[in-house]
Structure formats: structure tokens, C-alpha cells
Amino acid sequence: MRTLPVLLTRPRADALRLADELRAAGVQRIEVSPLMRIVATGPLPELSGGIILTSGNAVDTYVELKGPKGLPTWTVGPRTADRARAAGLDVQGTAPDAEALGQAIPETAPPLMHLRGAVARGDLAVALRARGLTADEAVIYRQDGIALTAAAADLLRIGPVVVPLYSPRSAELFFQACPHTAYGNLRIIALSPAVASASPVPPVEQAETPDGSAMLRAVLRYFTTMDG
Structure with missing residues (x-):
């Protein structure tokens, strides 16, 4: 199940760092589509x-x-x-x-x-x-908000996709960009209760603490659950 795609919407530098960590952990399909420019x-x-x-x-x-x-x-x-x-x-x-x-x-x-x-x-x-x-x-x-890439939009339309969200602002931008018809495909990973509250789709996982290392563990924990 680590072939399930992960959509990273963080600012590009952060998204690329996370993509490297996920690949090192065996996650195979990653799409980087920043929704925010700093x-x-x-x-x-x-x-x-x-x-x-x-x-x-x-x-x-x-x-x-x-x-x-x-x-x-x-x-x-x-x-x-x-x-x-x-x-x-x-x-x-x-x-x-x-x-x-x-x-x-x-x-x-x-x-x-x-x-x-x-x-x-x-x-x-x-x-x-x-x-x-x-x-x-x-x-x-x-x-500043940025539009989803065409590849990211296709992922949302085609099937299940894991989406880590790191802040209420990123959740707001993501759900502005994501069509309602794709909500059933989303597997949201939330950084914190505040992020979970900002997501109209209930998260499948939430980080144990609101930091990057815990978020990485939460994403991998979800994949482990699916693999199990």
C-alpha cells in the first residue's frame, strides 16, 4: 500500500525535504504541488x-x-x-x-x-x-495561495490520495482548491487538533505532537496500518 500517492502541498522547500524523507521510508508515489508561496x-x-x-x-x-x-x-x-x-x-x-x-x-x-x-x-x-x-x-x-498542478488535480480525481496538512491556513487553501467531488478520495493527515478542525474531511491520522518529525511518523503510521 505504500504505492498509494501522497500529495504534498507545503511551500516547495519544505515539501521537497518531506518528499526525500518519505522516499527514504519506502513511499513510492509523491506529487509536490505547493499551495502556498512564502x-x-x-x-x-x-x-x-x-x-x-x-x-x-x-x-x-x-x-x-x-x-x-x-x-x-x-x-x-x-x-x-x-x-x-x-x-x-x-x-x-x-x-x-x-x-x-x-x-x-x-x-x-x-x-x-x-x-x-x-x-x-x-x-x-x-x-x-x-x-x-x-x-x-x-x-x-x-x-500567497497557488493553484494545484494539473498532476495533483488528476490524483484527487482518480482515487485515494494521502494529504498531510500542517496548518489551518494550509487546510483552508487545500479545501478551496479541492473539488467537493474528490472529498471521498482524501486521506488527511493532520498536524494538530486545530488543523483537524479546519478540515471538512475527518483525518485518518493526527501527529502525536505538532512538529515535523511527528507528522512524518503519522504518515508512515497510516501506511503501516494499510499494510497490516
């Missing part, structure tokens, strides 16, 4: 303390905008932390989601700037200020 909107604000990066897209945009290295940094998810370290940032801590990070950052942290996309859930800076920390936010990129 566009830097910069410039960066003045950074006098620490920064918060809640996604790999934020890290990549920070690097693209030539952000300074060495700043104390807090992240969501271990993969974001790894990318931040690779970018030369001093990762002080990480948490599985933004809500948890808002409670995990210590009161001794320097003034913080949350560098985020135009579409985001919650308000991390407000949560930190409510705890007495100095925190602000700046939008440094936007998430």
Missing part, C-alpha cells in the same frame, strides 16, 4: 533583544532578510530550532506549539520580537506581555 515582506524591525520564530518559514525569511546572527531565540518545534541554529542563532528554548512557548519563555528573557507571517493563529506577544515580559511582533512574510 514571500518576504521585510525589512526586519530593529532587533535589540531576543527573537521568536514559530516556523521554518520564519527562519528562512529571517535569513533571506539578512537578520543578525547570535541573537537569543525561542522557537516552536525541534525542526525550527535546528534551522535556527543552522542560521547562527542562539536557541534558548523551544516548545511544541505557540501557546506552550508563551508559558515556557522565562521572565528573565530580554525584550522579544515575534517575527511571523501575515496569517497566524493566536497572539503570542500579547500572551507574553500578560506575563509581564516585554514583547512585540512584526510580520516579515506573507503566505
Whole structure:
């Protein structure tokens, strides 16, 4: 059953990384059709303390905008932390989601700037200020929608297809692009309860924790269930 196709709709760089991991695990059919293009909107604000990066897209945009290295940094998810370290940032801590990070950052942290996309859930800076920390936010990129490729549209029409969804925004874009007549073909893998709630098709699997490694395991777990 690992011949069942997987449709990856993440921004291209993330989708290609995931495709490599899936192929290494024996998944044979993968179609990459990004539904979101990350566009830097910069410039960066003045950074006098620490920064918060809640996604790999934020890290990549920070690097693209030539952000300074060495700043104390807090992240969501271990993969974001790894990318931040690779970018030369001093990762002080990480948490599985933004809500948890808002409670995990210590009161001794320097003034913080949350560098985020135009579409985001919650308000991390407000949560930190409510705890007495100095925190602000700046939008440094936007998430533009892209149409499905013809090959992806064919997969949805022809038969069952596994679709990992990583955010409520990606779920929204996907179901805007996916015809209702194809809903019965979808095998949705959701990153989190928030993503599951944004999907009109109930997920067949959900990641144990909201991070990339857990999502990879969730996709492979579904294939193992089908193989069993």
C-alpha cells in the first residue's frame, strides 16, 4: 500500500525535504504541488533583544532578510530550532506549539520580537506581555495561495490520495482548491487538533505532537496500518 500517492502541498522547500524523507521510508508515489508561496515582506524591525520564530518559514525569511546572527531565540518545534541554529542563532528554548512557548519563555528573557507571517493563529506577544515580559511582533512574510498542478488535480480525481496538512491556513487553501467531488478520495493527515478542525474531511491520522518529525511518523503510521 505504500504505492498509494501522497500529495504534498507545503511551500516547495519544505515539501521537497518531506518528499526525500518519505522516499527514504519506502513511499513510492509523491506529487509536490505547493499551495502556498512564502514571500518576504521585510525589512526586519530593529532587533535589540531576543527573537521568536514559530516556523521554518520564519527562519528562512529571517535569513533571506539578512537578520543578525547570535541573537537569543525561542522557537516552536525541534525542526525550527535546528534551522535556527543552522542560521547562527542562539536557541534558548523551544516548545511544541505557540501557546506552550508563551508559558515556557522565562521572565528573565530580554525584550522579544515575534517575527511571523501575515496569517497566524493566536497572539503570542500579547500572551507574553500578560506575563509581564516585554514583547512585540512584526510580520516579515506573507503566505500567497497557488493553484494545484494539473498532476495533483488528476490524483484527487482518480482515487485515494494521502494529504498531510500542517496548518489551518494550509487546510483552508487545500479545501478551496479541492473539488467537493474528490472529498471521498482524501486521506488527511493532520498536524494538530486545530488543523483537524479546519478540515471538512475527518483525518485518518493526527501527529502525536505538532512538529515535523511527528507528522512524518503519522504518515508512515497510516501506511503501516494499510499494510497490516
